[in-house]
Amino acid sequence: KNEVEQSPQNLTAQEGEFITINCSYSVGISALHWLQQHPGGGIVSLFMLSSGKKKHGRLIATINIQEKHSSLHITASHPRDSAVYICAKGAQKLVFGQGTRLTINP
Amino acid sequence: KAGVTQTPRYLIKTRGQQVTLSCSPISGHRSVSWYQQTPGQGLQFLFEYFSETQRNKGNFPGRFSGRQFSNSRSEMNVSTLELGDSALYLCASSPLMDSRDSYKGQFFGPGTRLTVL
Numbered sequence: 001k002n003e004v005e006q007s008p009q010n011l012t013a014q015e016g017e018f019i020t021i022n023c024s025y026s027v028g029i030s031a032l033h034w035l036q037q038h039p040g041g042g043i044v045s046l047f048m049l050s051s052g053k054k055k056h057g058r059l060i061a062t063i064n065i066q067e068k069h070s071s072l073h074i075t076a077s078h079p080r081d082s083a084v085y086i087c088a089k090g091a092q093k094l095v096f097g098q099g100t101r102l103t104i105n106p
Numbered sequence: 107k108a109g110v111t112q113t114p115r116y117l118i119k120t121r122g123q124q125v126t127l128s129c130s131p132i133s134g135h136r137s138v139s140w141y142q143q144t145p146g147q148g149l150q151f152l153f154e155y156f157s158e159t160q161r162n163k164g165n166f167p168g169r170f171s172g173r174q175f176s177n178s179r180s181e182m183n184v185s186t187l188e189l190g191d192s193a194l195y196l197c198a199s200s201p202l203m204d205s206r207d208s209y210k211g212q213f214f215g216p217g218t219r220l221t222v223l
Contacts, residue, residue, distance in 0.1 A: 033211070041143075041194050043214040086149065092139060092200065093162040094212070096149040 003027065004089055006097035014105055019074040021100045023087035026068065033094065034061050034072045035086040043086075046072070077104045107132055110199050110215035118221045124185040127218045131178050131199030137161075138180040139212060140172060143194040152195075155180055184220075192222045 005024045013019055023032070034046040047054050047061040049070070054061050058077075063070040074081055082104050088094040111130045119125050131138050139162075140152040151164040155174035172182040178199075184191055198212035 031211075035214075041196075041217045041219065043196060043198075043217075045211055045213065048211040088149070092137060092154045092156075093151050093164070094139070094141070094149075095151070098148050 002098070003095050004087060004097040006085075006087055006100050008100060009098065010101045010103075012103045012105065013077055015078060017077050017104075019077050019081070019102065019104075021072045021085050021087075021102070023070045023072070023097055024068060025070075025089050028068075029065075029089040030091045031089070032063050032070050033088040034070075035088060037084045037086060037099070039083075046085075074102075079104045079106050107134075110197060110213055112195075112197055112215040112218050114218060115216065116219050116221075118223060119187050120223050121187055121189060123187050124183065125187060125220060126181050126183045127195055127197075127220070129180045129182075129197035129199075129215060131180070131197075132201070132213055135199035135201050135213070136178050137200035138174055138178065139198045139200070140180070140182050141196045141198070142166075143196060143217075144190075144192070149196075152182065187222045189222050192220060194219050 003026050007022045031048050031050050033048050036044045036046050049063050058075045060073040084099045084101050086099045088096040113128045137156045139154040141149050143149045153172050154162040158174045169185045174180045194217045196217045198214045200212050
């Protein structure tokens with residue numbers, strides 16, 4: 001079993017839908033990251049959190065330390081949100097989930 | 107501030123050769139981490155350098171090595187290349203000023219795509 005598990009692996013939705021991507025981890029963490037990777041490879045760090053909830057624009061990340069679970073939500077999804085979303089735990093030595101490929105159709 | 111830069115962006119090598127990849131962190135960032143991304147294994151941590159010292163190491167064979175210079179620029183080297191080393195190699199820098207700083211996340215470069223034939 002991977003230390004970091006994401007679900008779903010693939011997600012296709014229509015523009016405007018509310019999106020949720022889940023991440024579970026098996027051991028305690030110092031930090032939990034949500035990353036976005038577009039075709040071509042570049043990775044953008046969306047959030048780093050160790051407790052509670054963070055919001056940036058249409059993106060919201062939450063974490064439940066007791067349940068070892070985090071979620072990334074996208075409100076009013078748009079085709080430009082299409083990307084691979086990756087959660088990762090740790091600080092300098094990140095351990096990654098396998099990624100969720102999100103496709104938003106117009 | 108300029109972002110993290112990596113050179114070269116694309117590289118083709120043959121089995122048995124060796125390769126050196128370069129990473130320039132964001133100005134003022136002293137921590138540099140390296141990652142390998144392959145379709146089969148996903149993203150995996152290679153190593154992390156801070157102030158020219160390797161602080162963390164992933165589970166890769168000794169053919170993978172790295173170093174960091176006094177200006178925080180980092181290089182990684184892969185010797186005796188194998189087909190399975192074909193991957194996207196990413197580096198990321200962190201705004202740590204000293205080892206007691208609290209962690210503030212990582213900023214990724216665009217990656218170097220290595221193809222081994």
